[in-house]
Amino acid sequence: MTSIPADQYVTDTSTDITEYWIDLFLGIKGNEYFCDIDDDYIRDRFNLTGLAQEVSHLSLLVDLITDAIDMDNDDRSDENRKNTEHDARVLYGLIHARYILTLRGLTKMFDKFRTGDFGFCPRVNCELHPLLPVGLSDQPRVASVKLYCAKCEDFYNPKSNRHAVVDGAYFGRSFPAMFLLNYQQAIPVHSKQTYVPRLFGFKLHEYSKLDRWRQLQRLKLEDRLRKDNVEIDDVQGGFETSKKESQGP
Amino acid sequence: MASEGEEDYVPWIRQFCKLFGHDYFVAVSHEFIEDDFNLTGLSSQVPYYKEALYTLLDYQVDTIEDVKNGGDSNNKNNNNTKPGKPKHELPNRVILDSSAELLYGLIHARYIVTKAGLTEMAGKFERNEFGSCPRYYCDSMHLIPVGPLDISGQETVRLYCPCCNDTYVPQSLRFLNIDGAFFGTTFPGLLVQMFPEIENQCRIRLNKYKNEEFGLRLFGFRINEKSMSGPRVKWLRAVPETADEIAEYDKCELRLPWGEGDDADEEIEDDEEDDDDKTMASE
Ligand SMILES: [Zn+2]
Ligand SMILES: [Zn+2]
Numbered sequence: 001m002t003s004i005p006a007d008q009y010v011t012d013t014s015t016d017i018t019e020y021w022i023d024l025f026l027g028i029k030g031n032e033y034f035c036d037i038d039d040d041y042i043r044d045r046f047n048l049t050g051l052a053q054e055v056s057h058l059s060l061l062v063d064l065i066t067d068a069i070d071m072d073n074d075d076r077s078d079e080n081r082k083n084t085e086h087d088a089r090v091l092y093g094l095i096h097a098r099y100i101l102t103l104r105g106l107t108k109m110f111d112k113f114r115t116g117d118f119g120f121c122p123r124v125n126c127e128l129h130p131l132l133p134v135g136l137s138d139q140p141r142v143a144s145v146k147l148y149c150a151k152c153e154d155f156y157n158p159k160s161n162r163h164a165v166v167d168g169a170y171f172g173r174s175f176p177a178m179f180l181l182n183y184q185q186a187i188p189v190h191s192k193q194t195y196v197p198r199l200f201g202f203k204l205h206e207y208s209k210l211d212r213w214r215q216l217q218r219l220k221l222e223d224r225l226r227k228d229n230v231e232i233d234d235v236q237g238g239f240e241t242s243k244k245e246s247q248g249p
Numbered sequence: 250m251a252s253e254g255e256e257d258y259v260p261w262i263r264q265f266c267k268l269f270g271h272d273y274f275v276a277v278s279h280e281f282i283e284d285d286f287n288l289t290g291l292s293s294q295v296p297y298y299k300e301a302l303y304t305l306l307d308y309q310v311d312t313i314e315d316v317k318n319g320g321d322s323n324n325k326n327n328n329n330t331k332p333g334k335p336k337h338e339l340p341n342r343v344i345l346d347s348s349a350e351l352l353y354g355l356i357h358a359r360y361i362v363t364k365a366g367l368t369e370m371a372g373k374f375e376r377n378e379f380g381s382c383p384r385y386y387c388d389s390m391h392l393i394p395v396g397p398l399d400i401s402g403q404e405t406v407r408l409y410c411p412c413c414n415d416t417y418v419p420q421s422l423r424f425l426n427i428d429g430a431f432f433g434t435t436f437p438g439l440l441v442q443m444f445p446e447i448e449n450q451c452r453i454r455l456n457k458y459k460n461e462e463f464g465l466r467l468f469g470f471r472i473n474e475k476s477m478s479g480p481r482v483k484w485l486r487a488v489p490e491t492a493d494e495i496a497e498y499d500k501c502e503l504r505l506p507w508g509e510g511d512d513a514d515e516e517i518e519d520d521e522e523d524d525d526d527k528t529m530a531s532e
Contacts (some may be wrong), residue, residue, distance in 0.1 A: 113468060122383045124397075124407055124416040132464075136385075146385050153464060155385040157328045159420050177467040180478040190481045195416050197395075197409065197438035204438050210488075212501035217484035219507050222476070228475045241481060 016046060021065050025092060030162035033118055033133045033145060033171065035108035037092070037099045039066045043075040051094055054140065055087045064088045093170030094140065100171065101178050109175075121149035125191045127237075131156065132176045135168025141201055143168045148176040151188045192218065261305045265353055270423035272396045273379060273406065273432065274309050275369040277353070277360040277419055279306060294401070297340040303349035313341045351401060355433030358399070371434070371444055382410040383417060386486070388454045388464065392417065394438040396429030404429040409437040412451040413486060460487050 017206045022036050041047055042065055053059045065088055071081055099105040112118065113130055120128040131147040134155065145166045147156045158164065180187055196203045196211050205210075222232050222239075229244040259267075266274045281287055282305065292298040300310045316339060340348065360366035373379065374391055381389040392408035395416060406427045407416040419425070441447050464480050465472055472479045489498040500506040 028269060030363050116449055121419065122417045124418055148465070151482075152485060153480055154486060155463075156383045157385055159383070173469075174467050177465040177472055177478065180465075181467070181476075184519055187478055194485065195409070195414060197414075197441065198434050199442070200435050200440045204442070204518075207438075209498070210414065210503050212505045213489060213494075213498045214484045216497065216505055216507055218482075219505075221481070221484060224474065230475060230477075239481075241477065243477065 001033060021067050021088070022092070025065075025089060030160075030166055033112075033163070034093075034096055035100065035105065037095055037192070037196060038104060041102070041104070042066055042095055047095065047098060050180065051091065055091050056093055057087070058091070060084065060149065061088045061091045065068065065092055077185060079218065090140070090167075093167055096170050097135070097172040097175070100175055103182075106179060109179065110186070112129055113179075113186065118147060121151060122156060122159075122245050123149065123152050123154075125153045125193050125195075131186055132179055133171040134176050135171045135173050138169055138172050138174075140167050140169040153190075187240075189235055189238045189240050193238070198214055260307050261349070262353070265305075265350065270427055272336070273367065273373070273424070273427065274357055275361065277356055278365065278432055281360055281363070281365070282306060283358055287359060288356065292351065294355060295348050295352045297345060297348045298352065300345055301352040302342055303444070304345060304349040305353050310345065311339055312345055313339045315339075338476070354428055355401060357431050358433040360437075361432065362439055367440060367443055371440060374440065374447075379408060380420060382408075382412060383420065384410065384413050384415070386458050387412045388457065390451065390454060393440055394432040395437045396432045396434055399433050399435075401428050402432040411441050411447050412454050417444055455488055460490060476527065 025031060026034055026036060041064055048058065049060070055061060060069070061084070064071060065086065071085065076084075096105075100109050109132075113132060116130050118131045118133050120126075120130055126149055129149055129151040131149055133145050134148040136143040136146060136155075143160065144164050145168045147153070147158055149156065158166075192215075194211050194214065196207045198204065225232060225241060231242045231244045233240050233242060262279075265271060266276050282302070288302075295301055303310045333474050357366075361370050374393060377391050379392045379394055381387075382392055387410055390410055390412040392410055394406050395409040397404040397407060397416075405425055406419065406429045408419055409416050460483070463486060464483060474480060489495045497506070
């Protein structure tokens with residue numbers, strides 16, 4: 001194999017040597033939660049509505065992300081190129097938040113969910129249930145990405161520090177809800193089990209009281225659900241809910 | 250074999266606490282270990298109990314290997330002079346090491362529920378040496394090690410968060426083979442009772458977020474309970490907030506105030522039965 005000097009890389013040669021911008025982006029440490037967005041989606045201006053406010057030179061950035069231009073052949077200053085690269089990553093993140101709410105995007109995220117790319121719930125009673133990424137806000141630069149567990153319905157901090165710098169807006173506040181709405185098979189059995197601290201075998205009074213109150217809230221929920229024709233099924237490891245079968249054919 | 254009086258000699262206990270994954274342990278004082286009362290019942294749980302005890306108190310203990318080596322080389326004159334046990338009753342090095350670790354762990358679980366041990370562990374808690382709660386709304390509350398059981402060899406160490414009242418698997422793999430019984434079921438409850446400041450720290454965090462803030466949103470809206478993907482475990486993290494809820498909470502003092510002779514009654518009895526089973530199991 002003849003090697004080509006780096007400065008001769010041209011994107012439209014479509015050889016194996018070419019490194020696509022998106023592949024490089026996904027390979028950066030900390031970007032493990034992102035899926036790859038179809039070029040078609042990025043190139044469709046409709047999907048970028050409103051994003052021109054967030055980054056400047058939108059067209060240039062789109063070209064960069066989709067490998068229509070190559071920054072290595074660029075004669076702009078290093079500083080300038082660094083800013084452009086940074087903006088391209090921001091843009092990719094913001095498009096990503098929209099993309100993962102589409103059917104194509106959800107499918108890609110479902111595959112990542114199934115392989116545990118987002119990690120597993122650290123809660124003992126969740127028994128390593130796979131997590132989903134979530135933003136606390138859809139606005140960029142508000143909060144870093146968090147993880148949602150559909151079993152305990154709670155938010156967790158990512159385990160690794162490298163995810164603490166990933167903007168939550170790149171995943172968005174709505175993603176897990178949209179995901180579970182579309183993949184109801186991903187809704188897990190919920191455990192009723194709670195933990196109450198003990199002293200020499202005996203449950204601590206104050207904590208038992210709180211635990212009882214929480215169990216009461218659960219029983220009240222079950223009552224409300226039954227009235228709304230939602231079935232509560234006790235299954236191994238907890239309970240799940242289903243729509244009551246309507247009578248007749 | 251390390252000869253005695255060497256300057257870089259590290260006492261067994263200090264060495265144990267420095268081992269990979271042993272970050273949660275404190276050093277138990279020799280004084281505590283030398284008091285027979287504190288060791289009541291342990292001799293039947295640990296193979297080669299006496300040898301293990303001497304090991305962690307830094308006495309020289311002969312193993313099968315020592316006797317063999319001692320016999321081979323004449324340079325060591327001290328090795329075989331002790332009127333020790335017959336060779337076939339000596340432990341081998343590997344068994345002795347694991348016995349000593351088991352014994353130390355069991356003593357450790359007892360030590361950290363004494364005043365001295367609790368104080369030392371409180372220091373580690375304050376310095377966040379057990380890590381922070383991974384739950385976002387717990388705002389990096391410090392965690393407390395806990396054993397699901399007091400019987401050794403069953404479950405690994407977990408971490409209790411006094412803010413969300415839940416237990417977590419340690420984040421680092423290094424703790425995944427540390428026996429939970431070496432910390433025990435009682436420790437977190439006792440720590441929280443003895444240091445009320447911990448509950449204050451939790452209260453500040455609990456007041457920071459309201460129950461309503463938890464849970465998923467879809468384009469700004471909460472998911473309806475009736476929806477199949479609606480919330481099902483909100484109760485797990487709920488805290489009484491409104492006057493009604495507080496009144497309801499007060500009714501939970503001694504029993505679950507639910508159901509007067511209808512179907513729901515059975516369910517509660519079941520729950521309580523489960524509870525009793527758990528209590529028995531952990532004793
Ligand atoms: Zn969970
Ligand atoms: Zn917590």
